[in-house]
Amino acid sequence: MERQVIFGVYEKMDKCDQYVGFFRHEDDAIKELKSQMNRLKEELGVEGLELKRERVVKVDGREEEIFFIIHPIMLR
Numbered sequence: 001m002e003r004q005v006i007f008g009v010y011e012k013m014d015k016c017d018q019y020v021g022f023f024r025h026e027d028d029a030i031k032e033l034k035s036q037m038n039r040l041k042e043e044l045g046v047e048g049l050e051l052k053r054e055r056v057v058k059v060d061g062r063e064e065e066i067f068f069i070i071h072p073i074m075l076r
Helices: 026-044
Strands: 004-011 018-023 049-052 055-060 063-075
Touching (some): 018 026, 026 055
Antiparallel strands (some): 004 018, 004 063, 049 055
């Protein structure tokens, strides 16, 4: 049986972190990261957000606060 990997977009902003969505292709998960980043910028006015590889971060000097991240998940 072939194992399949899906990609979960995970929100890390609150104490109750949660998955925003699950995707078969990593490219689709990255599109969702961009969409979530733009939503934060436009609706909530959050500034200083950057897309870095598989995560959306807010850079403050040398520190990076993670807002969203992609988790690869192996299905059995």
